[in-house]
Amino acid sequence: MEFTKKHWIVAGIACLILAGGSAGLVAHHQAQVKAEKTAQEAKRTYDKLVASAKKATEKAETFKAEEDVKTAQAAIEKLDKKDQKALSTRVERVRKNWVFFHQADKAVSAAEKAKTGQTIKTAQDAVNTLKDAMTKSKKAELQKRLDKVKADLKAKKAKEEAKAKTQAAQEQADSSAQPANxxxxxxxxxxASGTSPENGQYSQAPATPSYTAPATGGGAVAPAQPSASTGNFAPNNGSSSNTSGGELTPPxxxxxxxxxxxxxxxxxxxxxxxxxxxxxxxxxxxxxxxxxxxxxxxxxxx
Structure with missing residues (x-):
């Protein structure tokens, strides 16, 4: 077959078409590879964000520093909505426990200052709200402080009761001694009642009666003298041993x-x-x- 000019033109066009198609295929492939590479890089970057948010959440759950809550919240906000919910719920629980802790700490501080039964009860109720396992160590610290306040108040009451008992005993002793005085x-x-001291009474001898010696001579009779045992007067039976010159010897x-x-x-x-x-x-x-x-x-x- 003899190639005419026309045949050579058609063959040239065909070669051009084939060459252009091959170049297009190469370009498409290269674009596809690049897109896949970009997607993989984006996925790796996002996976790092997810891992960082999970790590921040776990650190916040150790309940050692309140700032960890904000750090975790900031890390979670970088994730897609569908990946935020679970981690946000965990961090929110940590945040609430910090609120409970601050309330309990404030109540315990008030009890330490006032040291009254009411402030101690309020503080104990606040400490009891820390039920989550993550708050165990913080709760133990607060309870230790509150137990010391309870012990101090108990000692104070015991001292006051002992003082009151001592005062009551002293008042009773003073009251018992008063009737004696x-x-x-x-x-x-x-x-004077005239009875002996053995009966709790006392007697006084009657006053000595006055006596005037008779003007005429003769034996003078002494007036009756009080008896040493009865306090009554007894006659002298005419004895003149207590007289001298007609006068009575003074007792x-x-x-x-x-x-x-x-x-x-x-x-x-x-x-x-x-x-x-x-x-x-x-x-x-x-x-x-x-x-x-x-x-x-x-x-x-x-």
Whole structure:
């Protein structure tokens, strides 16, 4: 077959077409490879963002620093919406636990300052809200502080109760001693009853009656003298041994005795030779106040 000019033209056009098609195929392939490479790089970059957000969330959940919550939230915001939800929920739980912690810490500080039953109860309720496992260590620290406040308040109440009991015992002792002092004063001022001191009373000898010797001679009869045991007057039976020259011999000077009884009614101290009843009673009262070992003691004079 003989190639004419026309054949050569057609063959040239065909070669050009074939050459252009091959170049287009090469260009398309190269574009496709580049796109796949870009996609892979973008995926690797996004995967790093996801990993970073997960790591930040896990750090926040250690509950060591409140700033970790903000760091995790910022990392999560870089992710696609569909990947944010799960991590955001976890971080939000951490944030709420920090709120509970601050409330509890504030309540414990108030209890440490006031140290009252009400502030302690409020603080304990706040500490009890920390139920999440991540707050365990922080909760233990707060509880330790609150337990110390409870111990301090308990010690304070025990001290106040002991002081109140001591004061009550002292007031009771003073009250028991008061009647004894009143009895001493009454015994020092009460008129003589004529009974013996063994019955808790005292007696005073009657005044010596005045006597005027008779004007005429003869044996003079002495007036009746008080009996030492009864305090009554007894006749002298006509004896003149107490007279001299018709005059009555004056009786010996009167003396008084002070005494002190213990709670059982026993006389534990007595002393005579006082010139007045009030002096004897005063000395007896002084001895009682200086030596009585309990309430119920009494003193007097006769």
């Amino acid at each position: 009143n009895t001493q004063e009454a015994q020092a001022e009460t008129p 010996a000077a009167q003396s008084f005795t002070g005494w002190v009884r213990n709670k059982a009614g026993q006389i534990v101290w007595s002393q005579g030779g006082f010139g007045s009843l009030s002096e004897a009673a005063r000395v007896a009262a002084d001895w009682l106040n200086g030596n009585a070992t309990s309430g119920g003691w009494s003193s007097g004079a006769y």
